[in-house]
Amino acid sequence: MGEKSLLEERVLSPEEFVAGYQYITEYLKAGLPLCDVLKRALKYFEDQFVDSYCTIMLLNSKRTEFVNGTAYSLPDDMLEKFLHIRLFDGLGTFGAAAVRGELMVTPNVYNDKSWKTFSNVVEPYGLKSCWSVPVFKPGTSEVVAVFGVYSKYSRYPTQRELDTLAAYNELLGLIISNYKVHDCGDIQPLNQHQEDELDSKLLYAESIKTGLKNxxxxxxxxxxxxxxxxxxxxxxxxxxxxxxxxxxxxxxxxxxxxxxxxxxxxxxxxxxxxxxxxxxxxxxxxxxxxxxxxxxxxxxxxxxxxxxxxxxxxxxxxxxxxxxxxxxxxxxxxxxxxxxxxxxxxxxxxxxxxxxxxxxxxxxxxxxxxxxxxxxxxxxxxxxxxxxxxxxxxxxxxxxxxxxxxxxxxxxxxxxxxxxxxxxxxxxxxxxxxxxxxxxxxxxxxxxxxxxxx
Structure with missing residues (x-):
């Protein structure tokens, strides 16, 4: 039986859910910035999903545009083009999911008129399909972010992928909602201690790479x-x-x-x-x-x-x-x-x-x-x-x-x-x-x- 078939037949068991919860919240317990916490979550989901690249795009308090603090695994120059874009300016699947508050699927971005303005952004990276799910503030219908999944293949999400994301949607909403947000919609910047700690970790990681090279x-x-x-x-x-x-x-x-x-x-x-x-x-x-x-x-x-x-x-x-x-x-x-x-x-x-x-x-x-x-x-x-x-x-x-x-x-x-x-x-x-x-x-x-x- 092929690897893809094994992926699709799995059921999210209680022990898998607990393991995912512990993995996603590890950085949260360490007090790291929201972007790092969300990137940790993305690593978990990309391990679960088939040939996918994930992003979590945060909304400002007025729910009119995506803002800084977004986490993604795709190239920086690509996702930066999506920041501070008004939802009604045609941001394809992401904007539609945020406005409608429901799952949106674009099996081929080049055949979707709402992606016309942005197809040139994804084309250099060979991305063909996208699906997005709104992330709600727990207990409300307020959308605080959109979870998006890109693929280099024209395809729809599997039921396994939808069930996995649904299982953790409330957790993601809780994490995002509990971080302080400025009126302008940007995530509160790091304090000096957090910046020093992050810089120290990055420098240490680079020193390990140097050790490997040498x-x-x-x-x-x-x-x-x-x-x-x-x-x-x-x-x-x-x-x-x-x-x-x-x-x-x-x-x-x-x-x-x-x-x-x-x-x-x-x-x-x-x-x-x-x-x-x-x-x-x-x-x-x-x-x-x-x-x-x-x-x-x-x-x-x-x-x-x-x-x-x-x-x-x-x-x-x-x-x-x-x-x-x-x-x-x-x-x-x-x-x-x-x-x-x-x-x-x-x-x-x-x-x-x-x-x-x-x-x-x-x-x-x-x-x-x-x-x-x-x-x-x-x-x-x-x-x-x-x-x-x-x-x-x-x-x-x-x-x-x-x-x-x-x-x-x-x-x-x-x-x-x-x-x-x-x-x-x-x-x-x-x-x-x-x-x-x-x-x-x-x-x-x-x-x-x-x-x-x-």
Whole structure:
């Protein structure tokens, strides 16, 4: 079954709604400007919709024109031409949705007279269709914004797309309505503290990109062992940043920025490619074969060409696909399970293994095993940490390990830091381990030295 068919057949489940709500409101809780909050929302919807570009256009208090504060994912010069346009001057689908307060669809903008004035704006970007939905102030019929969706194809919205947007329409209206608006209709400007904070984040994101360009971000390697640590199972590549001033920076301090500013795919591919190159050379040199696990952001894996990018890396580095494991954090996979399954099936066809990290930390754990072609589950270190003290953690660990065995999956215990941890987990039936008890993450040279003992 094709990817598009899987998209159209899905139903927005309660857990998907909660995940979307948490994603959209994350910036709101952080106190960021409205435009940033809305851009966060657009990223969510574009992940849900088919071949689409989204925008949220805000109305002034008199509902006569669109104003600054609009959020969009299309080029700046295009959407800026739509600002401060009076609704009755013929702004096609957007203006009609705002005036009529209902869904408006233009399957082909070049055949719609109301788009005549603006068709030259969308033409350079290859956009052919547009549909728009009014966003209401909660509990009223007052339109505070218009949510618009462009596509490079002549098409109507799917029912899935309409249902998804309808589910969050009230939330968007609530967010927009609760921000202060000047009488002129513009969103209240940032205060000095907010401007400084935003500038600081942008500068930090640019410094991460510079680190990628300069080769300052590269993998460390942490061993994964079996048989009480006597045999080598594999190694996990973990991103580290050798900052020229701050020294070694852990991934928790830069991964989120790469996701937020949409260059996480670049970072993931740098680490994956470097790890494949390093381990291919090491395998050829030593004659030893072992699994290489590489962490991939769920933001990256949802992109349509992700599997093809991995295939290209494997081809260009010569690394054997059957020794590569793509590792995804469980908590980030809650959205689009069936879409992710399509990508996973492509990877599996190459011979690549699939691993779910932090297994057991969400209520959807069993859904992942049901819908995704998983080879390995990694028992979250939060359960391992107190397994020698907490009866609950012991029961959870034992249950997950038994489940993995019943489903013929490899189970890796992360965060093993003591003999007690190892003994308990081993007695529960887990025979693959990772943690500081065996080794901290190592440089490439350190990993080469460590490997000599096997």
């Amino acid at each position: 080769g300052d971000i590269f993998p460390y390697y942490q061993p994964v062992l079996t048989s009480d640590g006597q045999k080598l199972h594999g190694v996990e590549a973990l991103a580290r940043w050798e900052h020229p001033e701050k020294g070694l920076v852990p991934p928790i301090d830069f991964i989120d920025h790469a996701e937020e500013y949409d260059f996480i795919d670049w970072l993931d591919e740098v680490i994956c490619r470097r790890a494949c190159e390093d381990m291919k050379q090491l395998m050829d040199l030593t004659g030893k074969k072992f699994m290489l696990s590489v962490n991939i952001s769920a933001v990256h894996i949802r992109k349509k060409d992700f599997a093809q990018r991995i295939e290209t890396i494997l081809h260009e580095t010569g690394f054997p696909a059957n020794y590569l494991s793509i590792e995804i954090t469980e908590t980030s996979l809650i959205e689009n399970l069936k879409d992710v399954a399509v990508t996973f099936q492509h990877l599996k066809s190459l011979g690549v293994k699939i691993s779910i990290d932090d297994f057991g930390t969400t209520y959807s754990s069993l859904n992942y095993l049901k819908y995704l072609p998983v080879d390995t589950i990694k028992l979250d270190k939060a359960f391992i940490h107190d397994v020698d003290k907490s009866p609950i953690d012991r029961r959870i660990c034992k249950t997950i390990i038994q489940l993995g065995c019943d489903l013929n999956l490899d189970v890796i215990a992360e965060g093993v830091e003591s003999t007690k941890h190892l003994t308990i987990i081993r007695d529960f039936g887990c025979d693959i381990y990772q943690g500081y008890y065996f080794s901290k993450p190592l440089t490439l040279e350190g990993w080469k030295d460590y490997l000599e003992q096997f």
